Every structure is written in C-alpha cells, then in structure tokens.
Amino acid sequence: MQTDIDPRSLIGRKAFDRNGAKIGTVDEVYLDDATGVPEWAAVRTGLFGRDAFVPLEPSEVVGEVLRVPFERSLIKDAPDFGVGRHLSPEQELQLYHHYGLDVSLPGDFHVPPPSD
Template sequence: MITEHQLSDVIGSTAVGPDGKLGTVGEVYLDDETGRPEWATVRTGMFGTKETFVPLADADISGEELRVPYAKDKIKNAPHIDTDGHLSPAEETELYRYYGLAAGGTGTGTGTDTTRTTTTDTTRGAVGHDTSGPTTDDAMTRSEEQLHVGTQRVETGRARLRKYVVSENVSQTVPVSHEEIRIEREPITDANVGDALDGPAISEEEHEVVLHAERPVVEKEAVPVERVRLDTQTVTEQETVTEQVRKEQVELDTDGTDGTGTRR
C-alpha cells in the first residue's frame, strides 16, 4: 500500500510487473475523501507516449521501482482514459471492473462515486525528477560542445635534389685569318736592276709560297659555378575549420498546468 509520504518516490519511478519493466510513472491520483494514493499513470508504448492507469492498492515502492502485480499485457490493454487530472465515477468504475477490484481498491464490487484529482506533489519541495528515473536537485544542467582547434605536424611530401647532364648548343664568334696569293709586279729600276740580271738571261724557274690559315680550336673545361642545397622555410597561412557542435537547449513545457501543478 502506497502512502502519502511516498509520493515523491512514486512519481518518476519505474513501474515493474511480474514480467519486467512496464514504463515510467507519470502522475498519482488521490482519493478526495481520504487523500490516499489510489491510482498511478504509467507511460507505456513507443517513447512513452501512452499513459495507462494502474491501481496502487497492491503496489509497493522499492528504491526507484514501483512494483505492481499486473503483467505488461494487462496494463497495456487497460481502458483508455484521458489523464486530464480527473477521473469521473464512470471511468473509475470501468477501471475497477477491469482490474477486478471493488471501490476503494479491495475485493470485487461495483465501484464508487469518489472522484480523483492529481496531486500537486508539494512534498517534494525543490527536488526535481528526471523522467528517465533518477531523482535530481532543483535544476537541470545544460551542456554544450565547445570546439577546440589545434595543429598537428604531418608529412605532406618529400623533395630531393637530383643532378643530371644536359647538352646545349653554345655559339661564339671568333675572328680567323688565312693567307691568299697575290701577284706583285714592280718595274726594273736602278735599285733592283742588279737582282733582275742575277741569273741566266733565259731560263725556266719556279717559286713556291706556303699559305697559312687559322682554324677555330675548341677546348672544354669543367668549372664549378654554384653550390645548391635543400632547405625548408615555414610559411604561415590562415585556414578556416568548420565543424558541427551540439548544445542543449532548455524550454518550458507547462503540459497544460499553470506552473503550480494544478491543471487548467
């Protein structure tokens, strides 16, 4: 039997049946006359989108688990009743009949006209509750990812010096000279008459002259012209990095209440 002092433990706890987890407890409905907890809603279905009423007459709270003697299929197939903060006598009678309970939660019977209202859970004070189960404090933590960009030295390639031989044509102009034959004739004069009369008067004679000419001469000499080496230099440039970061947003969802737990 769940008491009024256990409300803060029941709300948000995990409902467990004989065949395992049923869902998360959303609200607790109190008896108007006695103030005792009579019904709890359990969020079932995909993503907890469906709320089903479960009687608390034979329920027991242990840690963060609310143990009820009903199987998952039994609760899943319970009559669909809107969780609008109020159970009409007809709705309550329908639920009692389905679970085989009499009005007040014991035995079997015809039901009761007592209405149920949702608790505002004032006993919880400034204690929050994560819908996934654990009890938290009066605030939730909003986190976000921050982008930290650094640099990493990696090898991007290699460079090497290689020496090889190529041939090219080099043209230079150099002056060259050669000798050519020309005939010079001079008249007989008193100055050369003696040379002219030296020898027989009539004879055959031959004079020979050696001709010379210059030819270009090429010599090649290997001489050092420069020293070449590999070196590196660091060049800094700006690079823009774009990455997605996630952050949590907090929004207020009143879920049809006025902020005090009272539904409108």
Template sequence: MQTDIDPRSLIGRKAFDRDGVKIGTVDEVYLDDATGEPEWAAVRTGLFGRDAFVPLEPSRVEDDGLRIPYERALIREAPGFGVGRHLSPAQELRLYRHYGLELPSPEPPPAADGTAAGEAPSGGPAGTGD
C-alpha cells in the same frame, strides 16, 4: 500501497509488472476524492507514450521502482483516459472492473442528527429512551 510514501515521490519512478519487466514511468498520481489517499497512477508506456492507469493498492514501492502485481498485457490494455484530468466515478469503476478489484465501500451518510450511521447521538448511548 505503503502509506509512508509521498505520492509526489512516485512521479518519475520506473514501473514494473509482476514479473519485474519494465512497463514505463509514473507520470501522475491520482488521489481518492473522499480520503485524499493515493489511489491510481498513470504510467507512460511504449514508444508512443500512452498512459495506462494502474491501481496503487496492491502495488508496492521496491528498489526505487513501482511494482504493479499484474501482467504487462493487462496493464497495457487498461482503459485510457488521458492524464491531467480528474477521473470520474464512471472511469474509476471501469478501472476497478478491468483489474478485477473489489469496489471500495462508501462511507455511510450521516444521520439526520449529524452523527454517523450506527453512532449514538451525543448525550447518551444508542437505544436508550424514556
């Protein structure tokens, strides 16, 4: 998604499928726990107000609406988890699979000396020794 968009500004925008058909209104935006970047949006669809979770990447803001590059039927069939709660890793995994998205690669854990994997410890380049 465009990184210059404030996630709060998405709330209340109309959401459209890949064909430009209105599917609902953005209710909430969910941020990635690790990066703080907007990752998912809950879109209120239909007469009964069911929320469908949609990925914000590769969605785009166009003409004051959110364009989601998936078919309406796929969006409506997305797993529902209710809004206002934190998405668990298992729920996110279900969403990634539903939309056929590649799973994000986790950041490598820091080494025992506090450096990131593949990074030289402070004080010298990697691979030097006595």
C-alpha cells in the same frame, strides 16, 4: 501500498509488472477525492506510448521502483481516459473492473490469483 508515501515521490519512478517486465515510468499520481490517499498512477508505457492507469493498492514501492501485481498486457489494455484530468467515479469503476479488483469495501481490495 504504503499510505504514508508522498505521492510526488512516485513521479519519475520506473514501474514493473508482476513478472518483472518494465511497464514504463510514473507520469502522474491521482488521489482519492474523499481521503486524499494516492489511488492511481498514470504510467507512460513508451517513448511515444500512452499513459496506462494502474492501481496503487495493491502495488508496492520496492526500492526505487513501483511493482504492479498485474501482467504487462493487462496494464497496457487498461481503459485510456487521458491524463491531466480528474477521473470520474464511473471511470474509476471501469478501471477497478478492468483489473478485477473488488471494490465492495473502501480500501479493501482483492486481487484474484493468476489463472493458469
């Protein structure tokens, strides 16, 4: 994702999955503790839904929407840590594993190809 984007500008944007299905609306943005770079977005998944955490890298801002390169079902099944609180390193690691992201090098993520 663009690293020069103001994280506050993401709040309120609609989020869509890799197939163009609407996931929900960005509620909050979480910054990396060490770098201050936006790292996670909490996306409200419905009127009475919950917030699902999605990685901002490798997501993209396209026009007025956030495109998340994962299936909607995977996003909705992400661990629920609640919003409004700090994500611990252990919680972040659980999220990286959930999305199959390689965290071996900071800022160097690998998204596995979709399985057929």
